[in-house]
Amino acid sequence: MTQTTFAEAFVPLKLANRSLAYKALAVLIGTAFLAVSSWISVPMFPVPVTMQTFAVTLVGALYGWRLGGLTVVLWLLESFIGLPVLAQGVPGPVAFAGPTAGYLVSFPIVAAFVGLLAERGFTRNPFTAFGVMLLGNALCLVLGAAWLASIIGLEQAWDFGVAPFIIGGVLKSALAAATIEMLRRSGIRLS
Template sequence: MNHHMLSGAFVPLKLADRSLAYKTLAVLIGTVFLAVSSWIEVPMYPVPVTMQTFVVTMVGALYGWRLGGLTVMAWLAEALIGFPVLAGGAGGLAHFAGPTAGYLFAFPVVAAFVGFLAERGLTRNPFVSFAVMLLGNVLCLALGASWLANMIGFEKAWTFGVAPFIIGGVLKSALAAATIELLRRSGIMVRLS
């Protein structure tokens, strides 16, 4: 009988057991998905709406906490050196000091957090998975808005950095949970892991 059947827990891609070349490829693929998710945006000031948190939570859930966090940090490193991987095809050091910096710094924490919970089987049930993804989005908003509040005050940080993202966060959490469930039901996760 398969270990996956015995454990009863939904296991992410189990990339930790793969070769360095396989892990490196997974990180590169993850950074590409993160870049593409950044380019899907609704321009808003001072923080645009993107699909980043959807991919950040998915990377965490699929890669696990270590490699998920590392993948997001690799993407941020690409942005830091100027690759056009952030919202609107932006990159460069300025984004790590501006109004969106708190959200950027939150992303690897969110990926690691979701990955940690996924490794414990909490993305097996779609309703619990939704809660995990939603907690990841809430964590991102809390950390990002904390940084923003230091720049423009709490009330403006709530108005511009949290409130407009609540509905999107719920929808992206539902989409992430549904995607994980589809992958789990299709058996692709078991075959890949």
């Protein structure tokens, strides 16, 4: 029996074996998916409810830690230069200075974290995939709330930046795990 190396353990969508042009197209599609997911938004104060964490975790799981993290960074750069790709179309540096900044900064970390776990084989079945997505959502809430707490205090950060998003995080994690399973059953090779 041969031992599988880390790089061979899980190759999401086999993007690592593709040409640079193919990877660039995948990144472009990924940033568009992230933007569309951002526009699905329910305004709340101080942080809106969006499908961003669903998209961030899914991109991480499907693209792997390097390309997933890079895709999310490029999406954030699109916003930073003024493209309306974030929730409520808030472009530019304003989004990175307000109450949502911690969540935005967490997104590439979350994508890379989920991608790393996916590459280690933790998204091979729907139950462990759900756990991975849940961990990704939790990491986003912790990092985002840490920034928010520096602005409005710890108790209010919990009340306005974590508690209202827990059920949504669980649901988005289940949806992301179900999406991975659906792709696997449709014949798209994910491992």
